[in-house]
Amino acid sequence: QLVESGGRLVQAGGSLRLSCSASERSFRRYSLGWFRQAPGKEREFVASINFDGVNTYYADSVKGRFTISRDNSLNTASLQMTSLKPEDTAVYYCGARRLEVVRTTIRPREYYYWGQGTQVTVSS
Secondary structure, X not given: OEEEEOOOEEEOOOOEEEEEEXXXXXXXXXXXXXXXXXXXXXXXXXXXXXXXXXXXXXXXXXXXXXXXXXXXXOOEEEEEEOOOOHHHOEEEEEEEEOOOOOOOOOOHHHOOEEOOOEEEEEEO
């Protein structure tokens, strides 16, 4: 089970850190991805990280502003978001899969487990 937290209302230009926690003891065997879904839009890829945290991938729209990381000892993953823009407003979801991720692992259907999401709202 994945649980996201950290979403809130923030002003444009601000920063926010989202967390994804899991109770699964085999957390370190899962690759993780952050996705987001704005009203009326499809769920879109934001960032991903492999099970060992060595390889990370980002959507072009967040590259240089967002950083994904994980701490397998704590069964948590994070998404540090800086220079937030109104277009970053969405529900953010954490997804997990047992297989590694590569640059092209960006489709929601490639992730098998999901959290309930956390709302991020960026005001202009």
